[in-house]
Amino acid sequence: MGLKTPLYQQHVDAGARIVDFGGWDMPLHYGSQLDEHHSVRKHAGMFDVSHMTIVDVHGGDATLFLQKLLANDVAKLSKRGKALYTCMLNPTGGVIDDLIVYFLTATEFRLVVNAATREKDLAWINEQAAAFDVTVTERENLAMLAVQGPAARELVAPLLPEDTRDAAMQMAPFFAVESADWFIARTGYTGEDGFEITLPAAAAAALWDGCVAAGILPSGLGARDTLRLEAGMNLYGNDMDDATSPLEAGLGWTIAWSPEDRDFIGRAELEKVRANDKRQQFVGLLLESKGVLRDHQRVVVEGKGDGEITSGGFSPTMQRSIAMARVPAGDYDQAQVEVRGRLLDVRIVKIPFVRNGDIRIEL
Amino acid sequence: MSELPGDLQFTKDHEWLRKEEDGSVTIGITDHAQSALGDLVYVELPEVGQDLETGGEMAVVESVKAASDVYAPVSGSILAVNEALGDDPEQINNDPYGDGWIVKLQPSGDDAETMGPDEYQALLDELDA
Numbered sequence: 001m002g003l004k005t006p007l008y009q010q011h012v013d014a015g016a017r018i019v020d021f022g023g024w025d026m027p028l029h030y031g032s033q034l035d036e037h038h039s040v041r042k043h044a045g046m047f048d049v050s051h052m053t054i055v056d057v058h059g060g061d062a063t064l065f066l067q068k069l070l071a072n073d074v075a076k077l078s079k080r081g082k083a084l085y086t087c088m089l090n091p092t093g094g095v096i097d098d099l100i101v102y103f104l105t106a107t108e109f110r111l112v113v114n115a116a117t118r119e120k121d122l123a124w125i126n127e128q129a130a131a132f133d134v135t136v137t138e139r140e141n142l143a144m145l146a147v148q149g150p151a152a153r154e155l156v157a158p159l160l161p162e163d164t165r166d167a168a169m170q171m172a173p174f175f176a177v178e179s180a181d182w183f184i185a186r187t188g189y190t191g192e193d194g195f196e197i198t199l200p201a202a203a204a205a206a207l208w209d210g211c212v213a214a215g216i217l218p219s220g221l222g223a224r225d226t227l228r229l230e231a232g233m234n235l236y237g238n239d240m241d242d243a244t245s246p247l248e249a250g251l252g253w254t255i256a257w258s259p260e261d262r263d264f265i266g267r268a269e270l271e272k273v274r275a276n277d278k279r280q281q282f283v284g285l286l287l288e289s290k291g292v293l294r295d296h297q298r299v300v301v302e303g304k305g306d307g308e309i310t311s312g313g314f315s316p317t318m319q320r321s322i323a324m325a326r327v328p329a330g331d332y333d334q335a336q337v338e339v340r341g342r343l344l345d346v347r348i349v350k351i352p353f354v355r356n357g358d359i360r361i362e363l
Numbered sequence: 364m365s366e367l368p369g370d371l372q373f374t375k376d377h378e379w380l381r382k383e384e385d386g387s388v389t390i391g392i393t394d395h396a397q398s399a400l401g402d403l404v405y406v407e408l409p410e411v412g413q414d415l416e417t418g419g420e421m422a423v424v425e426s427v428k429a430a431s432d433v434y435a436p437v438s439g440s441i442l443a444v445n446e447a448l449g450d451d452p453e454q455i456n457n458d459p460y461g462d463g464w465i466v467k468l469q470p471s472g473d474d475a476e477t478m479g480p481d482e483y484q485a486l487l488d489e490l491d492a
Contacts, residue, residue: 017401033427034402034453222401222428290449292405292425314404314427321405340423 005050022116059134073256077103089266143204148194191231232352250282373483
């Protein structure tokens with residue numbers, strides 16, 4: 001038996017198929033992963049993401065510390081509640097984790113990191129923090145519920161604390177509002193509008209039940225994965241890891257190169273990769289025929305060499321198989337993927353595949 | 364847990380077989396198998412006329428999360444494949460013992476290692492335990 005979130009009983013009661021995910025007993029689906037996927041794209045679904053790790057960084061050096069720790073630059077943030085997506089790199093320029101950092105004040109930040117990387121992340125953050133005037137606190141006894149889809153915000157609004165409701169409905173994407181231990185962010189991992197709501201563990205079941213009553217469909221890790229793949233959002237451990245440069249994982253846009261004298265961890269090695277025009281590129285693939293692309297399948301690019309699918313699967317929205325892949329440098333729009341000994345044609349396409357319910361790729 | 368159809372034979376790989384009056388066998392995957400795989404999105408079918416050895420790869424069923432081989436439970440020649448699965452692989456989820464059939468095969472031997480419903484139910488109970 002693994003770790004259980006404060007919503008475990010809700011999952012069991014809703015008929016979830018429970019699987020192990022990074023040591024946690026989590027819902028894979030509640031009957032049909034496809035129904036859950038479509039519900040998020042067309043209406044509203046919700047995901048228990050309480051297994052994610054929340055770390056508060058407070059102190060006089062908080063800004064300086066995070067400017068060193070993170071490859072994106074928290075100095076871009078000046079409005080309370082503003083969020084920033086970033087990688088945390090190791091000295092060799094590989095990705096320790098990807099995370100969201102929220103700015104509260106110049107001395108108060110919140111990080112949300114992955115569940116499966118919790119221990120190494122905390123060890124690394126604490127080790128780096130020793131040289132700074134900061135306190136690093138893992139927040140416990142909190143739950144997190146992601147409510148996603150075009151109708152999600154309207155449906156969940158009446159269930160939010162009264163003093164946050166108006167602000168939550170009015171805030172722009174990638175902002176958060178707080179009230180006591182509630183933290184409501186307009187973020188997500190599906191490519192749809194919605195909230196990620198952090199709240200006291202003791203209040204989680206009531207929010208869940210309220211969402212069910214409001215018609216928000218419980219959705220599991222399976223739908224979460226197909227939604228994020230369509231949205232072209234990276235999954236740590238699949239699309240990048242400690243040995244992968246963010247520049248070869250489609251995450252170049254998250255690196256803040258200026259100011260040039262900001263010496264974030266991993267910068268020196270990253271500069272070398274940046275200067276190498278033979279570095280691999282990260283692209284989307286669309287399977288031209290029927291079938292399903294899968295993680296780790298070989299991508300064959302004629303005259304260029306081989307690449308690898310980092311995340312592949314079936315797109316319920318497009319009714320075609322799609323993938324994200326690391327492939328050789330160069331300008332080309334066709335490749336092949338080896339599926340059970342056969343080479344199938346794929347088209348190189350721009351990520352994301354789907355955003356806000358709309359297919360972005362010509363089929 | 365739904366009742367297993369009494370006229371079927373089962374394999375330890377969670378396939379079912381039905382012996383038809385004309386001597387052919389119809390083959391599919393069990394309710395347990397479709398449930399474990401989740402929503403099916405693609406089925407790769409063999410060619411009609413293809414000859415298979417017992418244990419040979421006969422079809423591939425792919426769900427949103429994984430691909431799974433379907434092995435020939437008995438040697439023989441493919442008589443028919445369920446073409447409807449091409450457009451609607453979820454028929455296997457919705458009706459694994461009926462519209463979700465995968466192939467019809469003319470056995471060339473009698474080497475199938477199968478079990479009856481009671482024995483298969485015991486195997487499932489063991490897996491659940």
